[in-house]
Amino acid sequence: MGLKPTKKLVLIGNGMAGMRTVEHVLKLAPDAYEITVFGAEPHPNYNRIMLSSVLAGGADLKDIVINHPSWYAENWIKLHLSEEIVKINNDKRRVISASGIEADYDVLILATGSSPFMLPIPGARKEGVIGFRDINDCERMMKASRHYHKAAVIGGGLLGLEAARGLLHLGMEASVVHIHPYLMERQLDEPASRMLQRELEAQGMKFLLQKQTAGIYGQRRAEGLEFADGSSLAADLIVMAVGIRPNVDLAKAAGLKVERGIVVDDHMETSVPGVYAVGECAQHRGITYGLVAPLYEQGSVLAKRLAGVETPGYTGSVTSTKLKVSGVDVFSAGFFADTPGTRSLRIQDELDGTYRKIVLQDDKLVGAVLFGDTSDGASLFAKIKSGESVAGKEKELLLGYAPGQAANASPASRLAAMAGDEIVCGCNGVTKETIVNAVKNGCTSVGEIKACTKASGSCGGCKPLVEGLLQLYAEGSSLEPVKEGICGCTSLGRDEIIASIKAMGLKSVKEVMNVLEWREPEGCTKCRPALNYYLGMLWPSDYTDEKESRFANERYHANIQKDGTYSVVPRIYGGVTSPADLKRIAAVAEKYDVPMVKFTGGQRIDLLGVKKEDLPKVWEELNMPSGYAYGKALRTVKTCVGSTFCRFGTQDSIGMGVRLEKAFERLNTPGKVKLAVSGCPRNCAESTIKDLGVIAIDGGWEIYVGGNGGVKVRVAELLCMVKTEDEVVEWTAAFLQYYREQAGWNERTAHWVERVGLESIKGALENHEERTALVERLEQTLSRSTDPWKEIVQDAELRKNFEPLPKVEPIMK
Numbered sequence: 166m167g168l169k170p171t172k173k174l175v176l177i178g179n180g181m182a183g184m185r186t187v188e189h190v191l192k193l194a195p196d197a198y199e200i201t202v203f204g205a206e207p208h209p210n211y212n213r214i215m216l217s218s219v220l221a222g223g224a225d226l227k228d229i230v231i232n233h234p235s236w237y238a239e240n241w242i243k244l245h246l247s248e249e250i251v252k253i254n255n256d257k258r259r260v261i262s263a264s265g266i267e268a269d270y271d272v273l274i275l276a277t278g279s280s281p282f283m284l285p286i287p288g289a290r291k292e293g294v295i296g297f298r299d300i301n302d303c304e305r306m307m308k309a310s311r312h313y314h315k316a317a318v319i320g321g322g323l324l325g326l327e328a329a330r331g332l333l334h335l336g337m338e339a340s341v342v343h344i345h346p347y348l349m350e351r352q353l354d355e356p357a358s359r360m361l362q363r364e365l366e367a368q369g370m371k372f373l374l375q376k377q378t379a380g381i382y383g384q385r386r387a388e389g390l391e392f393a394d395g396s397s398l399a400a401d402l403i404v405m406a407v408g409i410r411p412n413v414d415l416a417k418a419a420g421l422k423v424e425r426g427i428v429v430d431d432h433m434e435t436s437v438p439g440v441y442a443v444g445e446c447a448q449h450r451g452i453t454y455g456l457v458a459p460l461y462e463q464g465s466v467l468a469k470r471l472a473g474v475e476t477p478g479y480t481g482s483v484t485s486t487k488l489k490v491s492g493v494d495v496f497s498a499g500f501f502a503d504t505p506g507t508r509s510l511r512i513q514d515e516l517d518g519t520y521r522k523i524v525l526q527d528d529k530l531v532g533a534v535l536f537g538d539t540s541d542g543a544s545l546f547a548k549i550k551s552g553e554s555v556a557g558k559e560k561e562l563l564l565g566y567a568p569g570q571a572a573n574a575s576p577a578s579r580l581a582a583m584a585g586d587e588i589v590c591g592c593n594g595v596t597k598e599t600i601v602n603a604v605k606n607g608c609t610s611v612g613e614i615k616a617c618t619k620a621s622g623s624c625g626g627c628k629p630l631v632e633g634l635l636q637l638y639a640e641g642s643s644l645e646p647v648k649e650g651i652c653g654c655t656s657l658g659r660d661e662i663i664a665s666i667k668a669m670g671l672k673s674v675k676e677v678m679n680v681l682e683w684r685e686p687e688g689c690t691k692c693r694p695a696l697n698y699y700l701g702m703l704w705p706s707d708y709t710d711e712k713e714s715r716f717a718n719e720r721y722h723a724n725i726q727k728d729g730t731y732s733v734v735p736r737i738y739g740g741v742t743s744p745a746d747l748k749r750i751a752a753v754a755e756k757y758d759v760p761m762v763k764f765t766g767g768q769r770i771d772l773l774g775v776k777k778e779d780l781p782k783v784w785e786e787l788n789m790p791s792g793y794a795y796g797k798a799l800r801t802v803k804t805c806v807g808s809t810f811c812r813f814g815t816q817d818s819i820g821m822g823v824r825l826e827k828a829f830e831r832l833n834t835p836g837k838v839k840l841a842v843s844g845c846p847r848n849c850a851e852s853t854i855k856d857l858g859v860i861a862i863d864g865g866w867e868i869y870v871g872g873n874g875g876v877k878v879r880v881a882e883l884l885c886m887v888k889t890e891d892e893v894v895e896w897t898a899a900f901l902q903y904y905r906e907q908a909g910w911n912e913r914t915a916h917w918v919e920r921v922g923l924e925s926i927k928g929a930l931e932n933h934e935e936r937t938a939l940v941e942r943l944e945q946t947l948s949r950s951t952d953p954w955k956e957i958v959q960d961a962e963l964r965k966n967f968e969p970l971p972k973v974e975p976i977m978k
């Protein structure tokens with residue numbers, strides 16, 4: 166420190182926004198102020214955001230401190246902990262703490278944050294009823310979990326869901342009571358919200374929707390909740406997460422203009438000159454914010470103002486949020502609702518568990534919702550913030566790739582294509598360019614980049630991107646990163662993971678994550694199903710499929726529809742049915758009020774709109790095998806009528822198709838697999854746009870592979886020509902097993918064939934010995950497969966999974 170400062174700066178509130186402002190001031194004008202900080206909490210400034218991770222086991226309390234006491238001392242800051250300021254004397258320009266400490270100021274910053282809103286209902290003050298705001302709350306929940314088992318969280322917003330996830334981690338039963346019909350209604354539309362709910366249910370969370378809490382019952386300690394509809398829920402820990410209220414009492418008493426928050430102008434100055442407010446307690450242009458990114462923007466503007474650096478002022482923020490629950494990727498930004506004057510585009514892939522919605526207004530992107538894969542969140546948010554015209558680029562934004570570019574372009578090429586001014590770390594407003602410069606200036610780890618730029622220092626959501634940039638731009642690395650993880654939880658790629666599983670004999674998803682040091686202990690929606698698949702593929706004889714690592718569709722063995730009902734597709738081999746099967750399907754459809762019965766593109770019958778609780782009965786009464794219309798597995802074998810009826814047919818395509826479908830049904834594959842068999846080169850079964858298509862020719866068959874008729878049409882390539890039906894089956898088996906062993910999870914054959922090249926596949930399969938070995942390994946896998954519907958129908962425990970959500974008992978008064 167150089168000259169003795171002449172002005173006194175007092176900060177009330179040792180939290181995230183206030184201390185970020187002080188840090189900025191120290192950078193811009195290190196000698197300008199003598200700084201005193203008052204904090205009501207007994208801790209130095211810590212990362213409040215990470216409390217969710219602490220509760221969920223992803224961090225330790227000691228890991229979340231942002232500024233250690235030594236940092237304050239090094240920067241000549243006088244720090245008063247456990248000292249609440251109870252009075253501001255504007256005339257004397259002095260503040261007074263609860264214990265009587267007085268401090269004079271020339272500049273005063275109020276950064277008092279918010280408090281959880283506690284519902285004013287009978288029983289709200291009972292023991293065991295808490296908010297979730299600070300370290301103390303976190304410790305109370307941890308302590309309660311050691312003695313009690315049933316927790317209820319009131320509020321299905323960001324905080325409530327993160328709290329519930331943490332409580333599950335602590336071994337408690339966690340029920341979320343939400344007043345709206347669907348969760349996170351402030352951030353998500355209904356389809357995304359329903360997908361989220363299903364994922365969280367799979368993690369063990371329970372939900373009571375459209376429930377208004379009327380009171381909390383119990384003696385001294387809470388024992389449960391009573392609802393307005395007369396029902397109740399037992400709970401011995403109740404966490405209220407129904408929103409926050411800015412802490413404004415102190416400012417109000419001091420005569421500052423206060424509405425919902427402390428009213429400030431564009432330079433964060435309150436109605437009293439020299440007195441400023443930042444963070445959640447401040448109200449700017451009518452808005453109070455509850456996320457760090459806008460609060461940090463405010464802090465940066467205020468610091469400039471205090472350091473005498475010219476600034477146009479703060480003009481307000483567009484916000485984006487990400488739910489920090491491991492295993493669930495949800496992103497929401499801007500105006501996501503469908504309102505008059507806006508146009509929404511969306512795609513939902515129930516199979517991959519992904520949802521994308523973009524909202525446009527006057528050719529600009531104004532909002533976005535992503536579920537399942539949030540890797541494009543940063544770039545969509547950048548477009549929303551820039552306000553640039555996106556006319557003509559709507560499809561690119563919706564699909565997440567430029568026309569002509571591969572749909573699943575590698576994360577590395579996406580990072581490389583990112584513009585320099587695109588924000589990578591939303592919490593701290595750090596651009597790609599800033600991170601790349603830090604790397605070029607010698608930062609060699611994410612920790613160093615954090616220390617240098619703040620990126621990844623708050624919610625941690627951008628860590629995978631920061632790590633990706635580090636790998637991409639570190640000296641000596643090629644344009645492709647050295648290592649590209651299968652998801653943000655690891656930097657290990659598919660091949661490394663498979664090699665480690667084999668070498669170390671790892672036998673469960675959890676074991677792989679532990680031994681290979683996953684960053685997220687629970688993994689995510691990308692890696693859990695991938696590991697489950699790899700383990701099943703590598704250990705066909707003794708691996709037990711982990712249902713909880715599969716998408717909801719695969720767990721329930723039915724496709725979930727937009728409205729929460731399911732579709733049921735029984736197997737119809739080769740598209741050939743019988744009057745008896747048709748009668749049974751019709752009877753079930755009538756009995757269970759199935760609203761729609763539809764023929765699918767794969768020549769089957771789809772019963773749409775089946776209620777979850779009816780699924781076991783529907784399967785039982787259909788008494789037909791599962792068609793696997795929901796899984797990454799063999800789907801359909803489409804056939805034309807072939808030589809049996811068609812005058813052009815040279816071979817029995819129906820017989821061949823039925824044989825293939827019976828041979829490979831229930832086979833799990835990296836991506837869904839569709840087959841087709843055509844009876845002559847007229848190709849009526851569209852064999853050339855299937856993963857594997859067979860076409861009859863004079864005296865034999867042609868086998869084509871790697872075709873796709875979906876978003877990006879790809880024509881299949883000729884793998885081989887064979888003479889007999891047995892050879893068709895053998896080559897198909899060998900190709901499917903080679904695909905199972907070589908492709909990445911979720912990689913369709915079209916992409917895989919394009920990536921590795923047809924010649925390499927031909928090379929492997931042409932060798933008779935290798936082909937035979939592949940067929941044997943495939944048969945070993947198939948020998949253990951059983952029909953999932955039959956299993957569920959016969960198992961009372963499994964049937965319970967389909968029962969309606971927790972029964973709420975009526976309360977006896």
Ligand SMILES: Cc1cc2nc3c(=O)[nH]c(=O)nc-3n(C[C@H](O)[C@H](O)[C@H](O)COP(=O)(O)OP(=O)(O)OC[C@H]3O[C@@H](n4cnc5c(N)ncnc54)[C@H](O)[C@@H]3O)c2cc1C
Binds near residue numbers: 178203216298415624
């Ligand atoms: C569990 C949890 C998870 C969150 N996750 C995210 C997230 O992922 N992303 C995100 O953007 N935001 C998240 N938030 C919100 C984010 O933490 C807040 O927006 C941010 O901390 C607000 O900063 P602040 O400085 O305004 O208030 P705070 O950080 O609350 O700081 C205010 C401080 O002032 C003190 N204080 C109040 N009155 C006085 C007084 N009179 N005298 C002295 N001291 C006083 C308080 O004790 C407190 O320490 C989360 C919040 C919680 C609780």
Ligand SMILES: NC(=O)c1ccc[n+]([C@@H]2O[C@H](COP(=O)([O-])OP(=O)(O)OC[C@H]3O[C@@H](n4cnc5c(N)ncnc54)[C@H](O)[C@@H]3O)[C@@H](O)[C@H]2O)c1
Binds near residue numbers: 284321486487
């Ligand atoms: N990942 C993140 O970004 C993150 C995480 C945690 C907290 N936060 C922030 O912390 C603050 C607090 O979070 P929050 O979730 O409490 O606030 P919120 O206002 O975002 O959500 C509160 C939720 O509670 C529901 N609710 C209201 N009254 C209810 C009632 N009587 N019964 C049941 N449900 C009721 C609302 O419908 C709403 O969905 C917010 O500013 C939030 O943005 C952010």
Ligand code: SF4
Binds near residue numbers: 811815846848849
């Ligand atoms: S592909 Fe050939 S055999 Fe099959 S229906 Fe068409 S014309 Fe007939």
Ligand code: FES
Binds near residue numbers: 589590591620623625
């Ligand atoms: S986005 Fe939250 S720390 Fe970077």
